[in-house]
Amino acid sequence: MNDFHVIAALLPPCYEPRLRELWPRRPQELRLLEGRPVTVRLPGGEAALLPPLTQGQLEEILQRACRFSSYAYQETLCQGYVTLEGGHRLGVCGFGVVQAGQVTALRSPTSLNLRIARAIPGCAGTLVESLKVSTLLLGPPGAGKTTLLRDCVRLISNGGQWVGLADERGEVSAQMGLDVGQRTDVLLNVPKAEAVMMLLRTMSPDWIALDEITAPADLRALEQAAYCGVKLLATAHADGLEDLQRRPLYRQLTALGVFDQAAVLRPDKSYTLKALQLPTDTQNGRWPGGSK
Amino acid sequence: MRMAGVVLIILSASSVGFRIARGLGKRCKLLRQLLAALTLLKQEIGMCATPLPQAFALMAVAADGPLETLFSVAAREMDRNRWASPLVAIKKGLTQTPELPEGDPATQTLLELAARLGKYDLESQLQGIDLASMRLSEELSRVERERSTRSKTYQTLGICAGLALAILLM
Numbered sequence: 001m002n003d004f005h006v007i008a009a010l011l012p013p014c015y016e017p018r019l020r021e022l023w024p025r026r027p028q029e030l031r032l033l034e035g036r037p038v039t040v041r042l043p044g045g046e047a048a049l050l051p052p053l054t055q056g057q058l059e060e061i062l063q064r065a066c067r068f069s070s071y072a073y074q075e076t077l078c079q080g081y082v083t084l085e086g087g088h089r090l091g092v093c094g095f096g097v098v099q100a101g102q103v104t105a106l107r108s109p110t111s112l113n114l115r116i117a118r119a120i121p122g123c124a125g126t127l128v129e130s131l132k133v134s135t136l137l138l139g140p141p142g143a144g145k146t147t148l149l150r151d152c153v154r155l156i157s158n159g160g161q162w163v164g165l166a167d168e169r170g171e172v173s174a175q176m177g178l179d180v181g182q183r184t185d186v187l188l189n190v191p192k193a194e195a196v197m198m199l200l201r202t203m204s205p206d207w208i209a210l211d212e213i214t215a216p217a218d219l220r221a222l223e224q225a226a227y228c229g230v231k232l233l234a235t236a237h238a239d240g241l242e243d244l245q246r247r248p249l250y251r252q253l254t255a256l257g258v259f260d261q262a263a264v265l266r267p268d269k270s271y272t273l274k275a276l277q278l279p280t281d282t283q284n285g286r287w288p289g290g291s292k
Numbered sequence: 293m294r295m296a297g298v299v300l301i302i303l304s305a306s307s308v309g310f311r312i313a314r315g316l317g318k319r320c321k322l323l324r325q326l327l328a329a330l331t332l333l334k335q336e337i338g339m340c341a342t343p344l345p346q347a348f349a350l351m352a353v354a355a356d357g358p359l360e361t362l363f364s365v366a367a368r369e370m371d372r373n374r375w376a377s378p379l380v381a382i383k384k385g386l387t388q389t390p391e392l393p394e395g396d397p398a399t400q401t402l403l404e405l406a407a408r409l410g411k412y413d414l415e416s417q418l419q420g421i422d423l424a425s426m427r428l429s430e431e432l433s434r435v436e437r438e439r440s441t442r443s444k445t446y447q448t449l450g451i452c453a454g455l456a457l458a459i460l461l462m
Contacts (some may be wrong), residue, residue: 009374064374068410069343070416105413 005114010061011038015049022047028142032112034058058109065090075107075189076169078103087117087174117146117171119178124151127263129271131156134232134258137138139265145235146171146211148265152233153209157181161206164199168192172211180221193217194267200225209233217258226258240264241274276291298462302454309450316439316446322391322431323398325359327425330405334421337414344378344410345370358391382406401427 004023007030008016019027022040031039031084038049065082066073073082082090091113097105132151139145150172157163163184167204173186180186185203187195192210196218197206208225209245210218213236226232236253238244241262245251253259254276263271295363329351336342336350348367352360365385369376376384386392392399405424409417 063377063410066410067343067345067370067374068377069341069347070410070412071337071414072341072343074341074414178350 003086003088003116003118006084006088007114010064010084010090010114010137012014012053012057012060013119014051018047018049026118027115027116029101030114032058032061032114034110042164044100055108055110058112062090062092062109062113064262074105077106080106083182085174085177087119087171087178089115089117089169091115117174119150119174120144120147121151121154121179123269124148127271127273128152128155128159130261131233132225134157136253136259136262136276137233137235137265137271138238138240138262139235139271140239140267141237143265143267144269145237145265148263148271149211149235153207154179154181156207156233157183162204163207163209163233164196164203164205166190166192166195166208166210167197168195169211172209177229191217193221197226200228200230205230207231207233211235212237213249213253216249216252219249219256222229222253222258223256232258234259241276294462301461302451302459305454305457306447306450309448309453311444312446312450313439313443316435316443318391318434320432320439321449322358323428323435325355325357326402327428327432329355329359329363330421330425330428334418334425337417337421348381358365358389359387362386362389362392378409379403379406387421397427397431 004020008019009021011030019040022042025042027040027042027242029041031041032053033039034055035052037052040049042046062082063070065084065172066077070077076082077092080092082092084090092106092109093111093113094109096103096107127148128151137145137148137152153163153165153172158181163181165172165184165186167186167188168191170188171255172178173180173184173188185199185205187199191199192213193215196208196210199205208230209232210263212236213219213222213234222232235252236244238247238250240262244254244262257276259276261273262276263273265271332351332354333347336347342350345367348363348370352363353365355363362382362385366378366381369381369384370378383406386394386399386402392402401424405420408420435456
């Protein structure tokens with residue numbers, strides 16, 4: 001099943017002809033809101049698909065995205081998303097069910113955001129030549145971090161080095177449907193911090209790759225891996241090195257010194273490679289609870 | 293020639309009785325297999341969070357005969373068509389399983405379970421499977437009782453009816 005069919009199969013059939021017309025323009029995401037037309041975000045514009053969606057249709061789209069097996073996606077649904085085959089991500093907004101302070105379910109979706117993933121083999125061709133040391137891929141949402149990470153992993157792996165890929169959401173490997181190289185061990189659906197440690201202990205990788213550093217636990221795992229002689233490749237949401245220094249979690253990350261360089265992505269899909277300098281006031285700093 | 297005719301009448305009447313008795317045995321086997329399939333479904337959902345299309349495919353592999361057809365058709369339907377809910381997929385499978393006709397208590401139980409599958413959280417799914425298993429166990433007990441009490445009766449009736457017919461025609 002190709003990407004178009006995966007996406008079109010989720011929507012009510014009345015939207016298929018118009019979506020088929022728009023598909024060659026490479027849509028980036030579909031915004032589905034109750035009582036609103038479907039908005040298709042395209043490079044340099046938007047298009048609307050009529051008629052407006054009803055709440056029942058949103059519910060059905062979510063059911064279909066879960067293959068009528070919502071229990072199988074409970075973990076990620078509680079975090080507000082479902083990963084589809086092909087690596088596409090369906091973000092979910094609705095009424096949260098909270099028990100003991102934890103979100104246990106999302107019911108009655110009010111809006112959905114379908115981000116369309118695309119593998120672009122060869123997009124990291126020039127970057128991979130500079131990947132001799134641990135590297136952080138930085139960019140704002142939609143800059144193509146995951147696409148670049150996937151291709152870096154593929155090229156490093158096919159170049160003869162073993163890569164351990166901690167793919168918590170299954171988006172990098174698109175649940176193994178996308179090529180991530182012949183020497184890549186993929187650990188799926190395991191929280192990143194645990195996955196890094198499991199890969200380190202069991203698979204003896206030369207590189208460990210992970211998408212989106214988001215939690216202090218990720219930093220702890222990266223620190224342990226870095227000091228075991230493994231090179232790291234990861235992505236982070238930041239609009240440049242200055243932005244990286246402004247966010248507390250990423251300030252701690254740079255203070256650890258586990259990454260030697262950063263590739264800063266721009267919205268036009270170009271990137272600049274910059275050395276990561278330790279901030280002078282935190283050169284020997286550690287984040288709370290670190291085990292250095 | 294006449295003796296051959298008599299023997300043929302007795303044999304054919306007896307075979308009807310034996311076929312009815314064997315039908316009860318087959319029904320018991322089908323219900324036991326259905327119970328085993330639901331146990332597998334419960335394990336797949338509860339332990340591995342396997343999505344329903346894959347779970348149905350695994351149930352088809354584990355079963356044989358009519359249930360293999362039922363679950364493989366359901367798995368294929370859900371895999372091929374994202375619009376197909378578990379209920380639609382099971383209904384499609386049942387159209388190719390004459391052993392589970394419409395109105396049959398086991399068929400009803402299966403349809404009720406299919407209508408519930410995939411809609412709620414894990415706990416509700418498992419409760420639904422438990423309820424279906426309980427109903428199927430009750431049906432199995434009833435059929436087994438019927439088999440133990442009536443199986444011999446049907447066989448004897450078949451032979452006796454054959455003999456009676458043969459005597460009348462002689």
